[in-house]
Amino acid sequence: MPKIAVIGGGVVGMSTAVNVIESIPGARVTVYAERITPDTTSDGAAGIFRADCPPGVPAERAKEWLALSFQHYGSIAYSAEAAKAGISPLSGYDIYTSEQPGSMLSLEVIFQYRSVTKEELAKLPMNFRSGYFMSTVYVECQLYLPWLMKRFASHGGRILKQRVENLDQFVGEYDVVVNCAGGGNKTLLPDPAVYGMRGQLIRVRAPWVKQFCYANKGDLGYIIPNTSNVVLGGTRQRDNYNLVPNEDDKKMIWEKCCKLLPSLKSSEWLYDWVGVRPFREPLRLETETRIVGGKVQKVVHNYGHGSDGVAMSWGTAVKATELVRQILDTSSKL
Ligand SMILES: Cc1cc2nc3c(=O)[nH]c(=O)nc-3n(C[C@H](O)[C@H](O)[C@H](O)COP(=O)(O)OP(=O)(O)OC[C@H]3O[C@@H](n4cnc5c(N)ncnc54)[C@H](O)[C@@H]3O)c2cc1C
Known part of the structure; x- marks a missing residue:
């Protein structure tokens, strides 16, 4: 029975x-996590399936991850599990002030998209010149993570809420260690290529908001309905790790979003939230063989998902699992 951490x-x-x-088959899997839901970065994410190519990753590779993810999310969104898993179909506008819309890798894997017309843009507030209308999904991690944990536990998986100081502590204990520690790898490995991008957002109650709006890749604001609230964003501040919501950021987010959708002025404020997007250039999805005290340790790294980790996560998980299987197949033949 393979043992995997x-x-x-x-x-x-x-x-x-x-x-x-x-x-x-037969894998005994233990998750080690310093933080679990509802206290991870993932829990606060706006959760829209909308992704660009991560920095340093070939587009074809990233597109395969996104296609695998959307296959998974899209099928849950139209299943009886959708409400419990926090995954639902979501349509809306991704719009730009430039003549040409920005690139977006996820367009080709979602349910559907089309370019917006000039006539359509003329009916929207502000001076947008290009964009898409698309049907995708949102994945609300405050619901999705507990759902995944339950699914994991139903197969006998164990979760230990504890910090890992060094991968060396697992030598001889596990056949494979899978490293999904995100931004924690800045100190865990430590990996100097890991960096953070601070993001602040506001959650409001606004049940009349049914569509998302993403303006200039979020620079002019984004509005993303989740199950029982609406996310207003956001900020992108590189190498800023301050998790305390900032009043200036809040004001700026509020003003941008109210310009996009003035009816938000009638919404009820719920809470502010800050998270740090865990970037690594490139996202690290590979096997490493470590030698510790003369013993071999096999590690599969899967971290550095940056701005689009919710969208990328299932696809990279499928690929990380293939790497784990290859390691186990090779060692069983030795
Ligand atoms: C404001 C904001 C909005 C976002 N919106 C979206 C969006 O709409 N769509 C989208 O796709 N993405 C979005 N993201 C990005 C997304 O949140 C991240 O890419 C994703 O959460 C990364 O997941 P992760 O599991 O790698 O990291 P995390 O959620 O940070 O999890 C890391 C885990 O590793 C554990 N860990 C770290 N170090 C150690 C250690 N030494 N020992 C033990 N455990 C350790 C942590 O405790 C935690 O459990 C957003 C992010 C922010 C900040």
């Missing part, structure tokens, strides 16, 4: 843990 209880770690336990 997964470090990380965010959307990347839990997706990987579920994939490993469901597709490797």
Whole structure:
């Protein structure tokens, strides 16, 4: 029976843990996580399935991850599990002030999209010149993570809420260690290529808002309905790790979003939230063989998902599981 440790209880770690336990027969899988839901970065994400190519990753590779993810999310969105999993179909505008819309890798894998017409743009507030109308999904991690944890536990998976100081502590104990510690790798490995991008957002109650709006890749604001509230964003501040909501940021987000959708002025404020997007250039999805005290340790790394980790997570989890399987197949032949 292979023994596998997964470090990380965010959307990347839990997706990987579920994939490993469901597709490797007899696998005994333990998740080690300093924080679990509702206290991970993933829990606060706006959760829209809308992704660009991560920095440093070939587009074809990233597109495959996104296609695998959307296959998974799209099928849940139209299943009886959708409400419990926090995944639902979501349509809306992705619009730009430039003549040409920005690139977006996820367009080709979602349910549907079309370019917006000039006539349509003329009916929207502000001076937008290009964009798309699309049908995608949202994945609300405050519901999705508990759902994944339950699914993992139903196969006998264990979750230990504890910090891992060093991968060396697992030598000889596990056949494979899967590292999904996100931004924690800045100190865990430590990996100097990991950096953070601070994001602040506001959650409001506005049940009349049924469509999302993403303006200039979020620079002019974004409005994303979730199950019982609406996310207003946001900020992108590189190398800023301050998790305390900032009044200036809040004001700026509020003003931008009210310009996009003035009816938000009637919404009820629920809470402000800050998270740090865990970037690594490129996202690290590979096997490493470590030698510790003369012993071999096999590690599969799956971290650095940056701005689009919810969207990318299931696809990279499928690929990380393939790497785990390759390691186990090779060692069983030795
Ligand atoms: C404001 C904001 C909005 C966002 N909106 C979206 C969106 O709409 N769509 C989208 O796709 N993405 C979005 N993202 C990005 C998304 O949140 C991240 O890409 C994703 O959450 C990364 O998941 P993760 O599991 O790698 O990291 P995390 O959720 O941070 O999880 C890391 C896990 O590793 C654990 N860990 C770390 N170090 C250690 C250690 N030493 N020992 C033990 N455990 C450790 C942590 O405790 C945690 O359990 C948003 C992010 C922010 C900040």
